[in-house]
Amino acid sequence: MIRFGVIGTNWITDEFIRCANLTGDFTLNAVYSRTEQKAVKFAQKHSVDLIFTNLEDMAKSNSIDAVYIASPNSFHARQAKLFLQNKKHVLCEKPISSNLLELEEIIKVAKENKVLLMEAMKSSFLPNFKSIKENLYKIGKIRRYFGTYCQYSSRYDKYKAGKNPNTFNPEFSNGSIMDIGIYCIYPLIHLFGKPNNVIANGFILKSGVDGEGSLLLSYDDMDAVIMHSKITNSSLPSEIQGEEGNIIIDKIHTPENIKIFYKNGEVEDITVPQSKDIMYYESKEFIDLIKEDKIESTINSYSISKNVMEVLEKAREQMGVSYPSDNKDL
CATH class of the missing domain: 3.40.50.720 (NAD(P)-binding Rossmann-like Domain)
Structure with a gap:
């Protein structure tokens, strides 16, 4: 034990x-x-x-x-x-x-x-994410990754009411990209490695953190688009596009329904059994x-964590989001 x-x-x-x-x-x-x-x-x-x-x-x-x-x-x-x-x-x-x-x-x-x-x-550890990795080759040369996670936070109502919840407080190194966007960035880094370039935009709340935002990330022969938000909802799935087909992922943060749509019109369900005890x-x-x-x-390795953090840092810098922790030693 x-x-x-x-x-x-x-x-x-x-x-x-x-x-x-x-x-x-x-x-x-x-x-x-x-x-x-x-x-x-x-x-x-x-x-x-x-x-x-x-x-x-x-x-x-x-x-x-x-x-x-x-x-x-x-x-x-x-x-x-x-x-x-x-x-x-x-x-x-x-x-x-x-x-x-x-x-x-x-x-x-x-x-x-x-x-x-x-x-x-x-x-990273979910059977359906492993299924995505194992079946990625079926859609040919990858050209685009689209990751989206937008979930309206109940604490946003408190923020709009004049309160200062942790969720939207830079003192706690928080905001949309750190809380929500990271769920889109992690699978990207796992599947395709560190991008060559990051371009980020976002709506910055008066508290100093991002309420929502988007990233455009470039690789040698593909690009990635990420949308994240804590002040709006979205019903869009995430997607990986290849030259031979595309993979539709219902929820990038907790994939439960995964399908491949081939360019010849065929559809393959690659969903696998997965416990609800995520x-x-x-x-x-x-x-x-x-x-x-x-x-x-070997899955959530040090290098994965570092590459994800590097993307988060570059995005924050471009959006103009900084935290008190950025200027403190441990």
């Missing part, structure tokens, strides 16, 4: 715990929250006795082997570094850091301490790697 601690007491942590339990090698031993009341409430819900309100104490604890980090984005790298320095394995929610410098620092610390560090981007797959990968004494995933 791998003994976990969790940082963050929101719905995503609940879901991680539920899905990680399905692996059969997970046990939740500790809960952290800044306030004791929240920590106790969350711990009681999951039948856990050990709570922390001090991260240093938790990192030094002999009661955990690994930590799942689901705090606001701006805290990710600093918290990951603390646990890595204390030789705890770290599974960190996306985006794993605020910028490339932070990411390079925590990778360095993970290697120095010989512990596992992995970005929790769930889509976070099970990333949980199993992380736990299996710990058991195998690996410090890096």
Whole structure:
């Protein structure tokens, strides 16, 4: 059994715990929250006795082997570094850091301490994403990738009402591209590598973060178009276009229905069975790697995370989005 601690007491942590339990090698031993009341409430819900309100104490604890980090984005790298320095394995929610410098620092610390560090981007591990990769050759020479994820945030109403939710606050390294756009960028990098050039535009809210935006990315013999938004909805699927056909992906963040439309008019359904317990797959990968004494995933590898972060950084720079974390050392 791998003994976990969790940082963050929101719905995503609940879901991680539920899905990680399905692996059969997970046990939740500790809960952290800044306030004791929240920590106790969350711990009681999951039948856990050990709570922390001090991260240093938790990192030094002999009661955990690994930590799942689901705090606001701006805290990710600093918290990951603390646990890595204390030789705890770290599974960190996306985006794993605020910028490339932070990411390079925590990778360095993970290697120095010989512990596992992995970005929790769930889509990379899904059977239907693997099906896309395995069937990509069928559509011939790839000429275009189109990724879209636009989901109106319930917190946008709070923002418009004059409040300052984390979702639209640069203090927390947030905004549309970091929260939503990354789901379109990750598959692109996985399938086609780092682009040669990035052109980004977006609507910048008065708070200083992007509410929505688009990217045009160029490769030697193809291009990619990405649309992302937290202030509008879209019903469009994503698509990969080849000279022999095109692949239609219902949801790029959680592909569940995948079809190839060949240029001769034939249609092939390449959807494969996939659990509704979506976070099970990333949980199993992380736990299996710990058991195998690996410090890096071959799927969500360090290089993938770095290439994705480089695109995010270039896009933010062109949109004029900066975070306080960009000017701080870990």
